[in-house]
Amino acid sequence: MAKTKRRNVLKLAGTAAVASMGGMAGILATGRMPAFAQQRTVHWLKWVDFVPASDALLRREMLPEAEKALGIKINLETVNGNDLQPRVTAGIQSGAGPDLIMAFNNQTYLYANSVVDLTEIAESVAKQEGGMYKYARAVCSDGKMFMGMPWAVIGGMIAYRKSWFEEVGATSFPKTWVEYRDVAKKLKAKGRPIGQTLGHTFGDAPTFTYPYLWSWGGMEVDPAGKVILNSPATIESVKFMQGFWKDGCDEGGLAWDDTNNNRAFLSQTISATLNGASIYIETLRRPEQYKTEKGAPLNTDILHSPLPAGPAGQFGMHLLQSHMLMKYSKNQDPAKEFLKWIHAEKNFEKWFVSQKGFATPCTEKWEGHKVWSDDPVMAPFKVAAKLGQAPGTRRGNVPLRASSVWKTSAGWRSLSSCRRQCCSACSLPIPSSKA
């Protein structure tokens, strides 16, 4: 008896399976996107801009304009910057996804196999706009092709409190790391340490650690592409950092992501931090909210400076954003048309102005734009893209061969282990059982 009953139940389970299969067929029938017969579309995935006004400008004004001009429907999708990579990976591996995707820094090398060459667009923009910076070239092109179309550079400069630095005797910003450490020590003694983001995040942490390493003579690779991270200079830099961290920094920084240092600065618990221009822009936007302890608007007390110099020189690295046109895309032509459109000077300018200096374009022409001359405090950001270095390109003129090393796993490994070492050297000792 039990047997027949069991069959009943099994049959029932079977029905369930069939039902769900039927449901599936239904889904397959209805779930398909409605076919846009002639409508050409481009799916554009970028980060959520740190300047919200720019995304609003794109959505409300520029994209409708582009749609009208080009006859292309543009779907703009924005995600948190840290979530771009899973989307790229899933897209490449499954062969379907957004057509244009934003890449940070040399991620372009990582996806080189899966993107379309954009040399033509990049070179024509470069030609029209007085040439493209070396930095943008090094990051986006391996010499044979442009893996991404350089979009803009988010300049990273130290934002600091003029009056607080003056109070401890620093009338101008320290020139070298040693001087900076002295100033930091005095500042920390007054309860106003330097704040530096060193958490696992994409922006302010690497744009600090790379140039810092370079300025001590440390390098990830030599011109021949050999990984030479483990050098006396690197160790020297880590040792100094350890002292710098304890003497002059807010030790909470190891947990910070790209947002923490902004908040810390604006709530006036730190006196300086490496960041984009967003802190200053925020104080301009709401002067009534941010006031110094003396009651003056905070924006009158902020200045910007590049990172100090080390024994091997002074360096900077900035977050370069580019757009990759994916090989799997079925809309490559419309996507190219759109890229051309948005990089056309009059269109790009609108976007650039809405950034208020947060982003620096990758071509020389824009250096003369009035965005920079309007506000002297923003001036240091003008040349961010010009002076920036790309990882793997520390030895100036041999970027191409060297940067290709990042395509090897050894290169990537030592890159992450560099950050790892720097971080762990600065933190409190990790118990040996875990290290």
Place this chain on the structure above:
Amino acid sequence: MLLGLFIAYPFFEGVKLSLSSARVGDPGHFVGLKNFHKIWNDSIFHTTMWNTFWYTGVTTVFKLALGLWLAILLNRHFRGKALVRAFILLPFIIPTVLSTFAWKWMFDPTFSVINWTLFQLGIITTRINWLGDPDLAMTSIIVINIWRGVPFFAITLLAGLQTISPELHEAAAIDGARPWQRFWHVTWPLLMPVTLVVVLFSVIQTFADFQLVYVMTGGGPANATHLFATYAYQLGIGTGLLAEGAAISLAMFPFLFIIVVVQLLYIRRVETR
């Protein structure tokens, strides 16, 4: 059948991936166990392994103990019972990503309300660097996981408690059993099957936890809080070394498998008692 399609296929793909030299956009070729060999010699992987065991072990013990306690408390009659039962579930209902952000905000080095409270109570004199110190960061994450998991244990165990007929209790009480004895001899054995399953699920989920650590620390500071899933993610997605990422994900599998088999055997033994 669907289940097979949606799980078995990806699983085999994953295994294949872990045995290859695949990177993003490059299918690679078969390299045997090289990836496993590589991660085995990777010091961060060792940290990761240790972290995962520690994290899973500690949280499970606390979640079970506190969850059971709470379930027993909630099994009583009191005013506002339904309301309390529903609201106690809140930590579990709220999307993990968002609740973790709330905690991140509470642990924020600059704005921590916890520091404020401790300071006002005179317990500390300088701030505690919750997420910036490797050990404290791990502790913070464990606390959040327990906070999130207790309601799950409590409510599943509560449902289990309610399938136990009150008459059994009454009978035991008439026989003169003390509350503790009643719990130990009547409630606990009957609750055992549900408890084991719940523990099993919790162990698996905790072992493979991703969101919480990803949002809270991203594995930092200095990789001190990486778990299998987050480290696999960092290598596989962050640096595009898909094969190694897959290898790390799969390295989790034998451990989970052992844990599960042991628990399943135990469950079977309990059932045939």
Place this chain on the structure above:
Amino acid sequence: MIEGAAWRRWVFFNIPLILFVFVLLFPFYWMIITTFRPDGELYRPWNAVNYMPFWTNNPTFEHIFYLFEETNFARWMLNTMFIALVSTLISLFCGVLAGYALARLNFPYAGGLGTAIFITYLVPQTLLFIPLAEIIRNFKLGDTPWALILTYPTFLIPFCTWLMMGYFKAIPKELEECARIDGASRWKAMIYIIIPVAVPGILSSGIIAFTLSWNEFIYALVFLSSPDQKTVPVGVTSELIRGDVFFWGPLMAGALLGSIPVAIVYSFFVEHYVSGLTGSVKG
């Protein structure tokens, strides 16, 4: 229930319960405060003189307005509800049947099958999502709710099955046997006797399955792309987390509004399964 003096009731019952409630709900209080606090007050360091963490004198609705005006929050809620509900129902249905079959029917491979179902649950999601993306593409389900409705059961069904197995095993066999003696078929016995008794179990695995799909992040992030298809966790994080810009107010408002309605729905369920159960066991 507790016999003896009032202090015993306090020590063994009231105080622990109050502590539990306090600790579990404190973060929510914090969310509420953050939601209604103006930005200017929000970003005051913890050791500032005028720091008042637990109260605000200038409550504001700006964060909530922002959420509804500037983002698709209402839409995300609907999406999440729909996806979570459908995938929970599918999984519960399969889970109850499979759980019952595995717990009660002694067919030869029950143990092995149970374990096999279980093992599918072990496959890490961070690994699964890449091949799954391929399947989703082949079925052309990308960017539709169905992409998630079909993938969520991959982790929900094993879960429901096992949880239900546990509950079914806890139900005394005698109950069912009585019914069978009275002439009910196994099928009928299951529907009329076992299922009603198992209602708390079904509800609680339903609650948990629902919550798991409500929570899910990676799949939702990868498989959905247009802003109006997103779920609450993905939508809120991708629209409100702008590295440099302050977002805590709307973010907390989103978290709060995303969970309170569900909590209210749950409170009805909880009420229901408590009374439903005691009735059926005694009756």
